[in-house]
Amino acid sequence: MTKSKSAYSTPTKLSKLETHIIVVWVDNEASVLSRVVGLFSGRGYNIESLAVAEVDQKNNLSRITIVTTGTPEVIEQIVLQLKKLVPVHKVGNFKRDDKNVIFKEMALFKIVGNKAKIKKALNACKKFNPVILDQTNKSAVIQITGLRREIDKMSKNLKTHGLLSVSRTGAVAMTRGAEIFN
Amino acid sequence: MPKLYTGAEIVFKCLEDQKVEHIFGYPGGAVLPIYDELKNHSSIKHILVRHEQGAGHAAEGYARSSGKPGVVLVTSGPGATNVVTALTDAYMDSVPMVCISGQVPTHLIGTDAFQECDTTGITRPCTKHNWLVKNINDLPRIMHEAFKVATTGRPGPVLVDIPKDIQFAKAKYTNPKKKKEIKNKNRFNQKDIDNLIELMNKASKPIFYTGGGVVNSGPKASELLKELVAFTGFPITTTLQGLGSYPGDDNQFLGMLGMHGTYEANNAMHDCDLLINIGARFDDRITGKIDEFSPKSKKVHIDIDPSSINKIIKVDLPIVGDVSDVIKSTIKTLKKKNLNLEKSNKQKTSKWWQQIQKWRTKDSLNFINSNKIIKPQHAVRRLYELTKDQDTFITTEVGQHQMWAAQHYKFNKPNRWMTSGGLGTMGYGLPAAVGVQVAHPKKLVVDIAGEASILMTMQEISTAVQYNLPIKIFILNNQYMGMVRQWQELLHEKNYSESYSEALPDFVKLAEAYGCVGLRAESPDELDDKIKEMININRPVIFDCHVDQAENCFPMIPSGKPHNQMLLGPKDQEENKITGKGKALV
Numbered sequence: 001m002t003k004s005k006s007a008y009s010t011p012t013k014l015s016k017l018e019t020h021i022i023v024v025w026v027d028n029e030a031s032v033l034s035r036v037v038g039l040f041s042g043r044g045y046n047i048e049s050l051a052v053a054e055v056d057q058k059n060n061l062s063r064i065t066i067v068t069t070g071t072p073e074v075i076e077q078i079v080l081q082l083k084k085l086v087p088v089h090k091v092g093n094f095k096r097d098d099k100n101v102i103f104k105e106m107a108l109f110k111i112v113g114n115k116a117k118i119k120k121a122l123n124a125c126k127k128f129n130p131v132i133l134d135q136t137n138k139s140a141v142i143q144i145t146g147l148r149r150e151i152d153k154m155s156k157n158l159k160t161h162g163l164l165s166v167s168r169t170g171a172v173a174m175t176r177g178a179e180i181f182n
Numbered sequence: 183m184p185k186l187y188t189g190a191e192i193v194f195k196c197l198e199d200q201k202v203e204h205i206f207g208y209p210g211g212a213v214l215p216i217y218d219e220l221k222n223h224s225s226i227k228h229i230l231v232r233h234e235q236g237a238g239h240a241a242e243g244y245a246r247s248s249g250k251p252g253v254v255l256v257t258s259g260p261g262a263t264n265v266v267t268a269l270t271d272a273y274m275d276s277v278p279m280v281c282i283s284g285q286v287p288t289h290l291i292g293t294d295a296f297q298e299c300d301t302t303g304i305t306r307p308c309t310k311h312n313w314l315v316k317n318i319n320d321l322p323r324i325m326h327e328a329f330k331v332a333t334t335g336r337p338g339p340v341l342v343d344i345p346k347d348i349q350f351a352k353a354k355y356t357n358p359k360k361k362k363e364i365k366n367k368n369r370f371n372q373k374d375i376d377n378l379i380e381l382m383n384k385a386s387k388p389i390f391y392t393g394g395g396v397v398n399s400g401p402k403a404s405e406l407l408k409e410l411v412a413f414t415g416f417p418i419t420t421t422l423q424g425l426g427s428y429p430g431d432d433n434q435f436l437g438m439l440g441m442h443g444t445y446e447a448n449n450a451m452h453d454c455d456l457l458i459n460i461g462a463r464f465d466d467r468i469t470g471k472i473d474e475f476s477p478k479s480k481k482v483h484i485d486i487d488p489s490s491i492n493k494i495i496k497v498d499l500p501i502v503g504d505v506s507d508v509i510k511s512t513i514k515t516l517k518k519k520n521l522n523l524e525k526s527n528k529q530k531t532s533k534w535w536q537q538i539q540k541w542r543t544k545d546s547l548n549f550i551n552s553n554k555i556i557k558p559q560h561a562v563r564r565l566y567e568l569t570k571d572q573d574t575f576i577t578t579e580v581g582q583h584q585m586w587a588a589q590h591y592k593f594n595k596p597n598r599w600m601t602s603g604g605l606g607t608m609g610y611g612l613p614a615a616v617g618v619q620v621a622h623p624k625k626l627v628v629d630i631a632g633e634a635s636i637l638m639t640m641q642e643i644s645t646a647v648q649y650n651l652p653i654k655i656f657i658l659n660n661q662y663m664g665m666v667r668q669w670q671e672l673l674h675e676k677n678y679s680e681s682y683s684e685a686l687p688d689f690v691k692l693a694e695a696y697g698c699v700g701l702r703a704e705s706p707d708e709l710d711d712k713i714k715e716m717i718n719i720n721r722p723v724i725f726d727c728h729v730d731q732a733e734n735c736f737p738m739i740p741s742g743k744p745h746n747q748m749l750l751g752p753k754d755q756e757e758n759k760i761t762g763k764g765k766a767l768v
Contacts (some may be wrong), residue, residue: 008742009742013473084489
């Protein structure tokens with residue numbers, strides 16, 4: 001056995017990775033986003049997507065939705081560390097396959113081509129609530145909403161239908177039913 | 183119309199309301215309005231350091247020895263960046279500290295102005311929270327909140343960045359708000375305590391493993407801990423930061439645990455069936471190899487910070503709360519249930535104690551003493567023997583001397599031991615000693631130092647001279663970065679790459695140049711007299727103690743090994759070598 005030259009031990013057992021959606025309610029103040037994001041980068045957690053906007057003007061609250069992957073231990077740490085930040089009010093934590101939670105992402109597709117091509121593209125998007133936001137003789141901007149993997153798939157499929165540019169958001173989440181998260 | 187105050191006045195009004203008596207700082211362009219205001223506030227004494235890092239560590243020493251938050255005042259740019267090491271150090275070791283920094287005027291922020299830096303950006307990861315004050319009306323609230331954040335929950339450093347124009351601007355002053363404490367949802371309840379007591383009742387090989395959280399919880403926590411340990415009859419070990427939270431000379435105390443902990447403490451941690459962690463955080467210098475850490479035990483973790491629990495080691499019973507509160511409840515419940523564990527468990531734990539006695543006979547802190555050359559362990563032991571009769575405060579730098587101090591100096595009270603554990607900052611001890619002496623002017627304050635560490639913040643001896651702070655710098659001088667050399671010896675085939683200082687100052691002359699007293703000891707016969715001489719000098723002293731250059735710090739858990747595979751000291755190694763031949767002789 002070779003002698004370890006490290007002053008630190010490495011664990012041999014690692015638990016399985018899980019994808020979680022973390023929802024953080026924060027005071028909408030300067031640098032609050034960098035506190036949250038800095039916590040993730042500083043402690044080596046990963047961010048798959050991020051959505052943030054003010055949701056309550058009166059109380060000056062923003063809602064940050066972060067999709068992250070980690071072992072259950074890491075996810076627990078993320079939640080507890082987030083709760084320690086001064087501007088953080090509450091933290092929600094949902095598994096991505098949680099049936100009680102709705103996750104949605106939005107994407108804008110710019111399709112360039114003739115009318116027939118655009119129609120085909122629009123048709124392909126049918127399942128994902130397509131809305132035409134702009135249309136000319138040879139182009140269209142289509143908005144769709146769906147899950148991350150659905151949008152991934154669409155942006156791949158539409159390549160042959162004249163998709164030139166994609167812009168998309170991170171996931172946002174909300175629980176089903178009358179209850180709200182506390 | 184209520185009276186309006188300038189930002190600088192508001193800063194001091196807040197400091198007065200927070201009962202701040204000392205601030206450690208260094209002036210500069212962007213804090214001049216605050217310095218100008220200093221003269222009007224006689225209850226606040228400013229200690230002028232020689233480098234902002236020194237101000238930070240001095241504030242840490244002040245805070246850790248007094249239990250009050252340390253306050254630092256620095257200028258923008260380099261002033262703020264110089265204090266970053268101390269902020270990080272305080273963050274790692276949970277030391278309450280409020281740092282006020284000047285900033286360029288608001289309209290110049292972002293223009294790369296002279297002495298501008300993104301102070302709040304730089305210090306965000308090394309503070310509990312920080313604020314850039316952009317509106318003078320926010321200043322009183324932010325200042326009071328800063329003290330609250332620094333001192334409540336798990337303590338730590340905070341920073342308030344005040345642009346120069348805000349220091350001149352005027353606003354109303356508001357007193358600190360008495361906000362209702364929001365009850366922590368996770369806070370422990372009686373059921374947790376009952377569970378703990380049940381575990382204690384069942385255990386036959388229990389151990390308490392206590393840390394800095396006990397010290398941070400206040401002197402009362404140490405008293406309660408003593409009561410609990412006596413009541414249960416369980417053995418106790420403490421971390422580096424926990425030293426002093428339990429009397430070091432008590433029979434139930436197994437010494438420090440961890441990488442350079444005692445054989446009995448580490449083996450007891452490995453073999454126990456109940457591990458009760460009180461205010462410690464399973465640091466990697468404590469646990470050794472995680473996968474093999476205390477494999478057979480039920481684990482209880484008492485901590486004020488929920489994020490400390492299950493971070494490194496999964497525990498069976500988490501108890502979130504202030505150490506004092508938890509111990510108090512536990513003792514109360516134990517008494518109510520009329521469980522005297524010491525008696526009822528005596529039979530159960532008597533075998534455990536026998537085992538511990540066996541480990542103790544290894545005498546793992548032994549070393550081969552010499553009458554020709556001063557052994558560093560011997561020097562620390564003599565220092566302890568000659569200072570134990572008075573209330574002595576010890577600070578250290580980082581390295582071998584720090585571990586020898588932790589092993590061989592016995593602490594009986596909390597807040598007497600100030601060392602940089604988490605960050606491991608060389609150069610911590612001298613400025614920390616300055617801070618300790620400011621808080622306790624009449625007490626003996628000794629910085630047990632190494633010659634490499636001390637040179638990192640040497641300039642602060644000038645601060646000690648200026649304020650007549652009679653700190654004692656006790657340098658264990660082996661001309662090596664000893665701990666680096668030890669690791670190179672053990673792991674890198676004795677390739678002593680850059681760990682030897684070929685040029686060192688004459689510390690006695692250096693002391694004289696700074697206006698303090700220099701002493702030197704080169705042989706064991708003169709050591710005691712020189713130490714006594716040092717103690718009796720009522721001025722700052724630099725004591726240059728020449729020690730064995732080749733000495734290593736044992737016992738030691740080598741890297742990547744569990745607690746029960748320790749490297750023991752030279753005596754034991756020699757004995758082991760001899761066994762083969764010895765057997766043949768018999």
